[in-house]
Amino acid sequence: MNVNPWLAVTGGTAGPGYAARFAALEERGADLHGEARRVHALLGERPSDVLDAGCGTGRVAIHLARLGHRVEGADLDASMLAEARAAAPDIPWHLTDLVDLHLGHPVDAVVAAGNLWPLLTPGTHAQVAAVLAGHLRPGGLLVAGFGLDADHVPFTLPEGVPFPGLADYDAACAAAGLTLTTRTADWDVAEPYAGGGYAVSVHTRTAPGPPR
Structure with a gap:
């Protein structure tokens, strides 16, 4: 049985430390909301229904809610979701593997x-x-940003777990009825993607299918 890399690395206890680290960054004036701003802009700044998949401690979801969206979060790490629930008890948080x-x-x-x-x-x-x-x-957006190598993922993946590439990601999205709309090297759309170690991809649902 395959073990989830995040739980293998953290032991499922990372929530308090993770939340404290980002709280310290925010106190120092760090901009922590580039992801939420990007999604907000892609939605035309209209109140929308948004799922934060792999929401962790809720940083992105909570800011999207502040921007007026109806947000839910899902994560398989109970320690991370405990922090999210404490910070925003009115947002629905789902403890589940995304599958x-x-x-x-x-x-x-x-x-x-x-x-x-x-x-x-x-x-x-x-x-x-x-x-x-x-x-x-139909027409909905999947917006994902992730590292493609060890220099762009702040965790050491367990032995034998490879970094999944963009070709595999795009193939999985295409099989699911999604079409690539745009790809950049950052969340602020300041840098076009040109083959580096981090990518932000926007896919649009083009094939019909029933909601889950």
């Missing part, structure tokens, strides 16, 4: 920040892409 996610309603966008893709359980990548796509309304 088992079932919101019961469609959303306008799914955001997958925080290196979700390389930290998925090996062998589940195509399934997760299908689950996320299945939650999107």
